[in-house]
Amino acid sequence: MNDLTLIRKNLFRKKLRAILLTLSILIAFLIFGVLGSFNRVLNAGVELAAADRLITMNNTGFTQSLPYAYWGRVQGVEGVRNASHMSWFGGYYQEPTQVVQAFAVDPETFLAAYPEFLIPDDQRQAFIDQRNCLLIGETLARQYDWSVGDRVPLLSNIWQKTDGTSSWDFEVCAIYAPSMEEMSTAAAYMQYDYYNEALSFNQDRVGMIVLNTVDPAVNDRVANEIDAMFENSPAQTDTSTEAAFSQAFINQIGNIGLILIYVVGAAFGIILLIVGTSLILAISERTKEIAVMKTLGFPAPRIFRMVLIESVMLSLVGGLAGIGLAALLLKGLATALAGTLPGLAVTGGIFGIALAMMIGFGIITGIAPALNAHRVRIVEALGKQ
Amino acid sequence: MFKQTGAISMMNLRSLPQRAGMSLATVLSIALVVAVLLGFLAMADGFQKTVDGTGSEDVAVILRGGSQAELNSVLSADQFRVLETAPGVATDARGDPLISGELYIAVDGIKRDLGTEANLPMRGVGEQAPHLRGQFDLVAGRMFQPGTNEIIVGEAVLRAFVGFELGETIRIGSNEWQVVGLFSTGGTVFESEVWADIGVVQNLYQRGSALQSIRVRLTSADAISDLEAFAEADPRLNELDILNEREFFAGQSRTLNTIIRLVGWPLSIVMAIGAFAGAWNTMYSSVDARMREIATLRAIGFSGGAAAMGTLIEALILSALGGLLGAAAVYLLFNGASASTLGSGFTQVVFSFSVTGGSVMAGMIMAIIIGFLGGLVPAIRSASVPLLTVHRSD
Structure with a gap:
């Protein structure tokens, strides 16, 4: 019988206790796994942001637009490789509740700015050539069962056409796939010219300008140069990296990061209390036995080690089960939430953090009982009662 | 029976300091569960209060159709x-x-x-x-x-x-x-x-x-x-939409409110399962530690039912304490705290966390359920302690 067998037998000697402790550890790691993954997907916009992409918007706020002419002017700034623009359409399909995230864009520069959109070559060309073309994402296509060739009217809750209606007719002529799991494919894109021509107000304005620089190293200089260029004009600009823009957008919802830290902290606080006190009790019940082992010649450091390994093992059993359960749960949720939070899964990174936490947690809860076991004095322990 | 239950409960509670570590762990873990639940509910209630309180019946809002x-x-x-x-x-x-x-x-x-x-x-x-x-x-x-x-x-x-x-x-x-x-x-x-x-x-x-x-x-x-x-x-x-201002705002809190509650409830229920395992473990150890005492009581005529009730009451009191502690902590730390989020107009709505009586009740009920379920099996066990345990040597 080696040490490990002994440790295993010790761990499960009181089956009910072992099961209950495993269950509470499992819960904490389940919560960590699920919330950690949600947090990662929520912040995916920041991670996915291309390092060389900049966003220029009206410095009053992102609901204010910019003059169309700005697009041409920023193209001349040294270090700008590609410039495109996007305008929020405020779209919906049939009912106001069926929101479609739609943007009016300049097709050619847009596709150059976002190489992560995977589109078959002929469809890519159709989006550039065909005036009433609508480029849609896979998720959106699935949601309304749209396919290439379908005629789709989209309504806008902001814009009006000169004919008094708010409905633009489109033909779905291109569908894009994601090149990364976390990329959303729930949006639709239309030709700016087709949208702009019909507008009854706010004509020749763009929502924001998207730029690609020749090298991320020139980002700061380009951003400063652009903002300086429009400093004395009625629409001043604010240029930031795409990552900073995404982060600012998430922060608008609230301090989600802090809420997650509170919740995960509470979950681990609970098991730290429960497991910590239970292990101290479990070892103190075994005082006599440990004294016997010491009498038989087991050195104190070996006993110390055995108790510590026992607590780490307990933590690993519960923790791995919890992370496993989280992975299963997210697998189920991933399909349902593909539209809003694509790429929901326990990734290697989260698993790595969880594994480190399991070992750390095992050591923290095991250290006090292990020290107690280390300190057991044969004479006192065997003389008890 | 009542007298016996009362006597045993008092005895259990007086001996709590001997099991201070685990009992305290149970109280605190239940307090954390209740605190998480109340935190989410206070957020949802606070937002709802702000938005729903906006708008009056005799004001009309006129927008483009x-x-x-x-x-x-x-x-x-x-x-x-x-x-x-x-x-x-x-x-x-x-x-x-x-x-x-x-x-x-x-x-x-x-x-x-x-x-x-x-x-x-x-x-x-x-x-x-x-x-x-x-x-x-x-x-x-x-x-x-x-x-x-x-x-x-x-x-x-x-x-x-x-x-x-x-x-x-x-x-x-x-x-x-x-x-x-x-x-x-x-x-x-x-x-x-x-x-x-x-x-x-x-x-x-x-x-x-x-x-x-x-x-x-x-x-x-x-x-x-x-x-x-x-x-x-x-x-x-x-072409205009003419809306009663109260109704115009009433719908706006619904989505966020539902989301907060949809996250808060499952999360705290899952955490409650963890705390339940802890409570069970604590009560189990409590019965374990009192084996001889219970056997002795049984030997001098106390009924098994009274021993069980004594254990259950101990569990309920611990969990109620935890619930109160959690509610008090959230009330002191968060009630009235200012937060803001993106409202329906693409702009920030500032609101205050609001701990309501209803959510405190929900938290207490959750705490009591954890205590009851956690104490149930150990209570049954304490009712069936064999009398011969009196002679157990350790």
Whole structure:
């Protein structure tokens, strides 16, 4: 019988206790796994942001637009490789509740700015050539069962056409796939010219300008140069990296990061209390036995080690089960939430953090009982009662 | 039986200090579960209170048909002039109609908590605007002078954003504004706004004479049908949406509220399972430690039922203590704490966490259920302690 067998037998000697402790550890790691993954997907916009992409918007706020002419002017700034623009359409399909995230864009520069959109070559060309073309994402296509060739009217809750209606007719002529799991494919894109021509107000304005620089190293200089260029004009600009823009957008919802830290902290606080006190009790019940082992010649450091390994093992059993359960749960949720939070899964990174936490947690809860076991004095322990 | 139960319960409770570590762990873990639940509920309730409290029955909001939100709407000065004389619109003492044409612009402000930019609603309003908000009160300073770069600031804006103190000059976009007043509207959404003169806002943001929304005070809540009939008959107005202001706001808190509750409940229930395992473990150890004592009591005539009840009551008292502790902690730390999130108008709504009696009840019930389930099996076990355990040597 080696040490490990002994440790295993010790761990499960009181089956009910072992099961209950495993269950509470499992819960904490389940919560960590699920919330950690949600947090990662929520912040995916920041991670996915291309390092060389900049966003220029009206410095009053992102609901204010910019003059169309700005697009041409920023193209001349040294270090700008590609410039495109996007305008929020405020779209919906049939009912106001069926929101479609739609943007009016300049097709050619847009596709150059976002190489992560995977589109078959002929469809890519159709989006550039065909005036009433609508480029849609896979998720959106699935949601309304749209396919290439379908005629789709989209309504806008902001814009009006000169004919008094708010409905633009489109033909779905291109569908894009994601090149990364976390990329959303729930949006639709239309030709700016087709949208702009019909507008009854706010004509020749763009929502924001998207730029690609020749090298991320020139980002700061380009951003400063652009903002300086429009400093004395009625629409001043604010240029930031795409990552900073995404982060600012998430922060608008609230301090989600802090809420997650509170919740995960509470979950681990609970098991730290429960497991910590239970292990101290479990070892103190075994005082006599440990004294016997010491009498038989087991050195104190070996006993110390055995108790510590026992607590780490307990933590690993519960923790791995919890992370496993989280992975299963997210697998189920991933399909349902593909539209809003694509790429929901326990990734290697989260698993790595969880594994480190399991070992750390095992050591923290095991250290006090292990020290107690280390300190057991044969004479006192065997003389008890 | 009652006497026996009482005696055993008292004995258990008095001996709690001997099992202080695990008992305390149970109390604290249940407190954490209840705190998480109450934290989420306080967030949902606080947001709902702010949004639902906004809007009054006898104010009508007029928007362009199909625009759904003020931010998307466009109305003309002509439409405003026609509505001034519409039936159902109340007048003030001087006989002027209580009507305000407004322009709503999302501008960038710096949030205090994160130090990042967030959308702040700036509202250009007419001089009657204060009379169209029920509890409008100028807390400090004065009203802005029409035609100047002066603003008055809602109390919630001051709480959540940097730089809006009375007397400060603040730069928003390309323009500088002077803060001359601080207003309160009794905790409604309007307190999250900055108000300026409509003419100045139209001018600075190149809106010509366009408006986004028109608010009118109605002579009575029912007068909205007169207004609707009037608008229907006039070709200049028949594309408009005329909404009761209360209903206009009532729908807006629903989505976020549902999301917060949908996250909060499952999360705390899952955590409760963890705490339940802990409570069970604690009670199990408690019975274990008292084996001889229980056997002795049984030997001198106490019933098994009384021993079981004693254990169960111990568990219930521990969990109730945990629940109270959790509720008290959330109340002290979070009640009234200010938070803000993105509201329906693409701008920040500032609200306060609100710990309600109903959610405290829900938390206590959850704590008691954890205690009951956690104590149940150990209680049954303590009822069936064999009498011979009296002689057990350790």
